[in-house]
Amino acid sequence: xxxxxxxxxxxxxxxxxxxxxxxxxxxxxxxxxxxxxxxxxxxxxxxxxxxxxxxxxxxxxxxxxxxxxxxxxxxxxxxxxxxxxxxxxxxxxxxxxxxxxxxxxxxxxxxxxxxxxxxxxxxxxxxxxxxxxxxxxxxxxxxxxxxxxxxxxxxxxxxxxxxxxxxxxxxxxxxxxxxxxxxxxxxxxxxxxxxxxxxxxxxxxxxxxxxxxx
Amino acid sequence: xxxxxxxxxxxxxxxxxxxxxxxxxxxxxxxxxxxxxxxxxxxxxxxxxxxxxxxxxxxxxxxxxxxxxxxxxxxxxxxxxxxxxxxxxxxxxxxxxxxxxxxxxxxxxxxxxxxxxxxxxxxxxxxxxxxxxxxxxxxxxxxxxxxxxxxxxxxxxxxxxxxxxxxxxxxxxxxxxxxxxxxxxxxxxxxxxxxxxxxxxxxxxxxxxxxxxx
Numbered sequence: 001x002x003x004x005x006x007x008x009x010x011x012x013x014x015x016x017x018x019x020x021x022x023x024x025x026x027x028x029x030x031x032x033x034x035x036x037x038x039x040x041x042x043x044x045x046x047x048x049x050x051x052x053x054x055x056x057x058x059x060x061x062x063x064x065x066x067x068x069x070x071x072x073x074x075x076x077x078x079x080x081x082x083x084x085x086x087x088x089x090x091x092x093x094x095x096x097x098x099x100x101x102x103x104x105x106x107x108x109x110x111x112x113x114x115x116x117x118x119x120x121x122x123x124x125x126x127x128x129x130x131x132x133x134x135x136x137x138x139x140x141x142x143x144x145x146x147x148x149x150x151x152x153x154x155x156x157x158x159x160x161x162x163x164x165x166x167x168x169x170x171x172x173x174x175x176x177x178x179x180x181x182x183x184x185x186x187x188x189x190x191x192x193x194x195x196x197x198x199x200x201x202x203x204x205x206x207x208x209x210x211x212x213x214x
Numbered sequence: 215x216x217x218x219x220x221x222x223x224x225x226x227x228x229x230x231x232x233x234x235x236x237x238x239x240x241x242x243x244x245x246x247x248x249x250x251x252x253x254x255x256x257x258x259x260x261x262x263x264x265x266x267x268x269x270x271x272x273x274x275x276x277x278x279x280x281x282x283x284x285x286x287x288x289x290x291x292x293x294x295x296x297x298x299x300x301x302x303x304x305x306x307x308x309x310x311x312x313x314x315x316x317x318x319x320x321x322x323x324x325x326x327x328x329x330x331x332x333x334x335x336x337x338x339x340x341x342x343x344x345x346x347x348x349x350x351x352x353x354x355x356x357x358x359x360x361x362x363x364x365x366x367x368x369x370x371x372x373x374x375x376x377x378x379x380x381x382x383x384x385x386x387x388x389x390x391x392x393x394x395x396x397x398x399x400x401x402x403x404x405x406x407x408x409x410x411x412x413x414x415x416x417x418x419x420x421x422x423x424x425x426x427x428x
Contacts, residue, residue, distance in 0.1 A: 019254065023244035026260075030237035036282040036289075040233065040271065043264060046240075050261050057254065068250040075250075 006111075006178035007119055008063065012070030013078075013172065013179065014108055015056035018126065019071070020078050021101060022049040028093040038090070041135055045097065052126035059122055073176060081168045085161055091143045091150060092157050095212065098136035100161040102208050106201050107169065111182040133211070140212040155214045162205060220325075220392035221333055222277065226284030227292075227386065227393065228322055229270035232340065233285070234292050235315060236263040242307040252304070255349055259311065266340035273336055287390060295382045299375055305357045305364060306371050309426065312350035314375040316422050320415050321383065325396040347425070354426040369428045376419060 025046035033039035057067040085100060087093035105127045112123035144151045173180035183197065239260035247253035271281040299314060301307035319341045326337035358365045387394035397411065 016250075019250075019257070020244075022257065023240050026237050026240040027244075030234075036230075036233075036285055040267070043233070043236065044268075047261050047264050050257060053254070054258075071250055 006182040008065045008070050009176050009179040011056050011060050013074040016071040016074045018049045018053035022046045024082050032090045032093050077168045077172045084164045094136040094140050099158045099208050103165050106204050137211050220396040222279045222284050223390050223393040225270050225274050227288040230285040230288045232263045232267035236260045238296050246304045246307050291382045291386045298378045308350040308354050313372045313422050317379050320418050351425050
């Protein structure tokens with residue numbers, strides 16, 4: 001299978017997504033966690049993101065690409081996403097970890113679907129959930145149980161996360177047509193398939209919301 | 215060898231030192247690194263600190279201590295140290311990584327010297343330099359070569375790091391006499407040995423400064 005020209009873009013955006021998620025989750029853990037044990041639990045997920053970054057960077061280098069050059073087109077959009085979605089409290093941080101990253105990961109996985117299997121396997125490996133779901137879901141459900149008014153507030157927050165993700169995603173797609181092409185190829189041909197892709201992503205998002213009881 | 219009552223304190227302060235160093239180095243890497251490669255290099259050191267935190271926390275639990283309770287007496291002093299020594303630029307961040315952590319590690323190693331060997335070995339393991347020296351020394355030397363006026367500024371910064379470390383260290387020692395006792399026991403008996411300990415620490419600090427060309 002021929003390497004798609006969007007592969008370096010895909011690994012680049014994913015590498016920077018992991019590197020920036022690691023830094024933000026570390027900061028959220030240090031500033032928002034209600035206990036040292038919670039701080040350690042979120043830091044553990046952050047460190048896993050860093051390990052994924054390392055795999056992606058090394059694969060980029062293995063493909064003969066400069067990892068810094070591959071990541072740099074995506075720094076602005078991903079930094080903007082994090083700046084627009086800075087959690088105000090611990091529950092918002094957990095919802096961001098689960099929902100925000102979740103929808104991004106659905107996109108990446110979709111884009112990687114028709115690639116060379118060794119690339120697709122790597123993307124699957126770095127997108128593994130790694131306990132993120134269980135940790136966030138349990139804590140958010142417990143938070144809502146303790147304070148039922150939190151549910152509405154967190155539902156709004158989750159909508160904002162999705163809105164910002166789509167907004168930044170669109171900008172990236174128009175700036176990097178080869179990356180966007182991976183999604184179209186993956187979805188099949190034409191507008192109907194793109195609609196189906198969005199329906200799939202929306203369904204996955206709905207499942208995550210339901211899991212948290214939001 | 216009998217477990218000293220200061221052991222849980224020592225592992226607790228060390229665990230929180232690693233957890234907070236991990237968060238601060240991650241933040242410094244994300245906000246101050248001049249390139250993505252430098253950001254990754256400092257993040258790599260940060261993640262190593264987290265792995266050390268994990269070892270210490272697990273050992274505390276193995277000793278029957280609650281890791282959160284063991285760490286909590288030291289949160290304020292270590293957070294204050296980081297707040298007082300927030301680097302303003304990349305070279306300050308590197309000097310802090312090398313010099314600031316270095317002098318703290320000398321203290322911990324000294325305190326652990328006469329403990330049960332399995333504890334002393336663990337402390338040695340988490341205090342391993344892990345490439346920190348080489349990375350920081352090379353980058354700082356190159357920075358001073360590119361801008362010789364940086365040397366004086368960084369020398370002042372290093373003095374401030376040491377001053378803040380001693381100040382916070384004294385507060386911790388007076389609040390936690392059993393921890394302070396480990397240092398005295400390690401140094402031998404009496405004031406003359408404490409003076410010798412300080413001479414050793416000062417000498418190690420001088421070597422680090424010379425290595426960076428400051």
